[in-house]
Amino acid sequence: MKLYHTETQEDYDALMVNLEEEGYRWNDKEKPTEYSSWNIFKKDTVMIIEYDIYLGEASKEYCERVYPDTPIQKYKAQQDKVAKWFDGAANIAKAMSAIGVSMKNENNDKINNPAHYTAGGIETLDYIKAKVKDYPSYVAGNILKYVSRYEHKNGIEDLKKAQFYLNDLINWMESD
Numbered sequence: 174m175k176l177y178h179t180e181t182q183e184d185y186d187a188l189m190v191n192l193e194e195e196g197y198r199w200n201d202k203e204k205p206t207e208y209s210s211w212n213i214f215k216k217d218t219v220m221i222i223e224y225d226i227y228l229g230e231a232s233k234e235y236c237e238r239v240y241p242d243t244p245i246q247k248y249k250a251q252q253d254k255v256a257k258w259f260d261g262a263a264n265i266a267k268a269m270s271a272i273g274v275s276m277k278n279e280n281n282d283k284i285n286n287p288a289h290y291t292a293g294g295i296e297t298l299d300y301i302k303a304k305v306k307d308y309p310s311y312v313a314g315n316i317l318k319y320v321s322r323y324e325h326k327n328g329i330e331d332l333k334k335a336q337f338y339l340n341d342l343i344n345w346m347e348s349d
Contacts, residue, residue, distance in 0.1 A: 175222040176236050177248040185211045185218055187250030192220065197228050219245060265320050265335065298341070312342040 179185040211218050219236045221229035236245055305311050319335035327334075 174224075174240065174243050176240060176243055176245040177220040177222070178233055178245045179211075179218050179220070179248050180216045181250075182211060184248055184250045188220060188248045192222070192228060197222060199228050220248075265316065265339070302345075308345060309342060312338050312345070316342070 177188055179188055214230075214232045217233040219231055219233050221231060221236065223229060231239075233245065236243075301311065302308055315338045316335045319331040319338070323329070323331035323335070
């Protein structure tokens with residue numbers, strides 16, 4: 174049995190999508206409705222996974238009382254998304270390395286510090302980091318963009334741009 178606690182609607186929605194993608198289904202006693210779980214329990218909602226296939230929902234207080242020996246794991250949507258994107262980016266890096274693309278951070282101005290990104294006295298990426306709430310999502314999107322188009326647009330330059338963003342994401346995550 175697994176218990177997942179969600180404290181926000183976003184966390185709850187992301188958990189539901191994740192569980193559905195993993196093939197979980199509702200038990201015969203509980204069926205989700207627009208009035209179940211999140212609307213009833215709000216920040217105390219706990220998803221119950223029984224026998225590794227069935228879903229149920231209850232309040233955190235109920236789960237603490239009925240399942241005292243089962244740890245309740247806190248589910249945070251943002252962290253899980255970042256972890257998946259980070260794993261995807263790491264797999265991209267491995268694939269690039271396997272085909273002979275160097276993963277060293279080469280100091281090529283077109284890639285690492287283009288002059289047109291410093292116009293106005295501030296590096297564009299520094300401005301984005303200061304303004305974008307979910308910087309890892311922004312970076313993951315750029316990594317995917319450059320890796321997806323490299324064969325059709327700028328070749329090795331796009332792979333190096335993806336590499337730049339991957340290195341920056343790693344540095345950003347290690348700095349926290």
